[in-house]
Amino acid sequence: MTLGDVMIFQIDFKSGKPVYLQLVDQVRYAAASGSLRPGDPLPSIRPLAEELRVNRNTIAKAYTELESQGVIETLPGKGCFLKENNSPFTKQVKNRLLLTEIDEAVVMAHHLQVDRDKFLALVRERLDYFERKSKEEK
Amino acid sequence: MNTEIPVIEIKDLHRRYGRLDAVNGLGLTVHAGKCYGFFGRNGAGKTTTIKCLLNLLRPNSGTAHVFGLDPQKHEVAVKSRLAYVPDAVAFYPWMTVRGTLEYLASFRQHWNQDIEADLLKRFQLDPNQKASHLSKGQKTQLALIGAICPEPELLVLDEPTSGLDPIVRREFIETVIGAYQSGDPARRTVFVSTHLISEFEGLIDEFTIIEQGRELLTMEADAARERFKKIRASFPSELKLDLPGALKVKRAGREMEILANGNSEQLLAELKSHQPEELNTESLSLEEIFVASKMLKQSA
Numbered sequence: 001m002t003l004g005d006v007m008i009f010q011i012d013f014k015s016g017k018p019v020y021l022q023l024v025d026q027v028r029y030a031a032a033s034g035s036l037r038p039g040d041p042l043p044s045i046r047p048l049a050e051e052l053r054v055n056r057n058t059i060a061k062a063y064t065e066l067e068s069q070g071v072i073e074t075l076p077g078k079g080c081f082l083k084e085n086n087s088p089f090t091k092q093v094k095n096r097l098l099l100t101e102i103d104e105a106v107v108m109a110h111h112l113q114v115d116r117d118k119f120l121a122l123v124r125e126r127l128d129y130f131e132r133k134s135k136e137e138k
Numbered sequence: 139m140n141t142e143i144p145v146i147e148i149k150d151l152h153r154r155y156g157r158l159d160a161v162n163g164l165g166l167t168v169h170a171g172k173c174y175g176f177f178g179r180n181g182a183g184k185t186t187t188i189k190c191l192l193n194l195l196r197p198n199s200g201t202a203h204v205f206g207l208d209p210q211k212h213e214v215a216v217k218s219r220l221a222y223v224p225d226a227v228a229f230y231p232w233m234t235v236r237g238t239l240e241y242l243a244s245f246r247q248h249w250n251q252d253i254e255a256d257l258l259k260r261f262q263l264d265p266n267q268k269a270s271h272l273s274k275g276q277k278t279q280l281a282l283i284g285a286i287c288p289e290p291e292l293l294v295l296d297e298p299t300s301g302l303d304p305i306v307r308r309e310f311i312e313t314v315i316g317a318y319q320s321g322d323p324a325r326r327t328v329f330v331s332t333h334l335i336s337e338f339e340g341l342i343d344e345f346t347i348i349e350q351g352r353e354l355l356t357m358e359a360d361a362a363r364e365r366f367k368k369i370r371a372s373f374p375s376e377l378k379l380d381l382p383g384a385l386k387v388k389r390a391g392r393e394m395e396i397l398a399n400g401n402s403e404q405l406l407a408e409l410k411s412h413q414p415e416e417l418n419t420e421s422l423s424l425e426e427i428f429v430a431s432k433m434l435k436q437s438a
Binding site: 011013014015016018019045046047049050052053054055056057058060111 | 171172173308311312315316319320323337339340341342343360363364367410417419420421422423424
């Protein structure tokens with residue numbers, strides 16, 4: 001099995017986001033869009049580190065983070081797999097996590113002079129997009 | 139093994155050549171399991187520092203300890219736990235690839251035959267080829283096999299990829315990550331001095347920039363990329379805006395490019411108050427940080 005069968009990662013050192021968090025976000029994105037489904041294996045650390053030419057510690061850190069977020073699980077001797085979508089967070093924590101992200105987008109919209117209706121339309125469009133993509137993958 | 143002891147600990151190191159201070163009060167600490175970048179211009183004192191770690195040179199003053207030991211007093215104890223790949227590698231010309239590896243292995247207590255076979259195959263090196271017939275790239279590959287097979291706790295690389303073609307450089311770095319680093323990650327430390335910073339970007343956990351024999355900047359790579367940012371802004375009309383907090387400001391008509399040193403939020407807020415048409419931010423790469431570090435010195 002080649003890495004491409006599992007998923008393709010993209011690293012951007014200029015994004016200002018720590019590399020391990022970029023990996024975390026990409027796995028979460030792949031899970032949300034359905035391109036990675038529960039039970040799917042994640043690439044093992046060594047070949048992924050070699051392919052991306054990043055420190056293996058960085059990959060290990062990303063997987064540890066994903067595991068603590070409940071996104072993946074490690075089966076000893078077998079590797080890491082995407083978990084069923086059972087978020088371990090309470091509703092309150094979920095809301096708080098989401099709010100920070102939403103606030104950031106709202107502030108950005110303000111600076112870009114995107115008004116309320118356009119912003120909400122965009123949110124709807126993205127929700128539809130992920131829903132559609134997730135269905136297609138199934 | 140006590141992991142509390144840093145793998146490399148350099149304190150107030152001085153080394154002079156005649157009246158020239160090659161290393162002039164350098165200090166740095168490398169912890170186990172890290173990949174540490176050592177960046178500096180030609181003549182900044184990188185190789186001199188590395189030679190002090192390997193007891194190829196004696197410091198005039200200060201200390202350069204490896205595994206908590208003084209390499210001058212415990213040369214064998216230190217060297218048996220590390221491997222070194224210099225920028226120019228030389229082998230006995232009459233020896234074959236196989237003969238060279240056997241010769242190198244004879245100095246080592248431990249030698250991983252599986253890694254040796256894997257890497258010979260990966261690099262497509264003919265074990266019966268004479269060392270004198272190898273290309274520069276193949277010599278470096280042979281040196282890397284010789285450095286990785288003993289599975290040392292510390293790998294010291296001094297400009298390992300300079301002068302090599304892009305494919306050999308790529309394979310070199312992949313090998314350091316794969317064959318070396320994956321073995322026993324907590325006990326695999328890399329100390330690499332290089333000019334080709336962008337190639338090692340993803341590998342570097344922490345780095346020191348050395349300038350005229352002194353430490354100019356030591357940071358974790360992620361923190362450095364967070365701290366140094368490039369902001370591009372364009373305004374409806376030319377703006378006489380003074381940004382005293384910026385590391386550097388470049389203007390071209392209605393456009394500005396600003397280098398931020400840990401204060402990008404504040405600079406962004408200031409720029410936003412002037413209603414820019416466009417405003418975007420990106421992190422500097424480690425190579426750009428290295429180039430920008432010159433300005434740190436001027437502003438300090």
